[in-house]
Amino acid sequence: MSNAEPPPSAPPLPRRRLVDGSLLFLMAFAAASAVGCYLVNGSDVFMQALHDEVGLVLRVLPVITGAVLLAACLQVLLPIESVKRQLGQDSGWRGLLLATTLGLFVPGGPMASFPLMLAVMGAGADVAASLAFLTSWSVLGLQRVIVWEIPLMGGDFALVRFLASLPLPLVTAYGAVWLLRHLGARKDPP
């Protein structure tokens, strides 16, 4: 596994256990909802739902395969170190915009983004910039848009939601910084 030691500056790759609580939860969720559907709605609805779901899985499969590859590439390609320097304390407007943009491109779930977030904040990033990054990754993350939203909801819906969500990172950043100022005297990030 650790044959090629990464350079010291490279952030550790997020490691997830393949079988964990989340997988067991999803299996239980699928089994319970399948039984529920069969008992409540009968076999016709059950078969129709099964048919639709297989169709959905097939619809996202070509995209999700690409997304898995892209996420892996971006995990090692994103210039985290230089971003960290740019997001330093009091990076102001530039920091906010950069953090929002970074959030757009950071792939994957919280497993990938939280360690990155901690690395960025540990390097003394501005609190507002950290908040903008986290919110941007949550609501604007392009991987989610491309993999899930466009194939399932269509490009028009994705565009409307994206545009409606553009101001949200700044709203959270300013709102939370205002709250922090009024919640206590300390200003430093965790």
Add this chain to the structure above:
Amino acid sequence: MILAAAIIWPAVLVSVWLLWRGPPARAARALEAARHNALFMGLRLPFAMMGAGFVATLLPERLVGEFLGGESGWSGILLASLVGGLVPSGPMISFPLTLALAKMGVGVPQLVAFLTAWSVLSVHRLITWELPLLELRFNVARYAASLVLPPLSGALAALLIGSV
């Protein structure tokens, strides 16, 4: 789907090309990450999407349409904001569920509020990730400041599609 594939596969090709030209150790890390991500997703995706699809058949279609439909306006947006925060797990469940809601007649602003709430107010993510990893006052401030985001995005979506 074709649009999404047309965006993602060229990006994959460019990234692979960049890795190919770069140091081999970096490419090896990417390969290891890809293998791990593929296994992780491959195990979860079928169960998540099946579950979301079956659960959708159990939702009361008439009530959903009535309370979250295109005509439900602000009350629908607020209700969608509340419900979205309670949906556990990742996009594998939430997007199929959103699709099912759309088919039941839930309006676009309500769907946008639902997805925003799921992404910024998710109780399950707060417990799994944010509380253990980030400082409490940071979490409180982030969560409190994020409470306005789902209704705000829903309202902006309503403005954008001209349904106000």
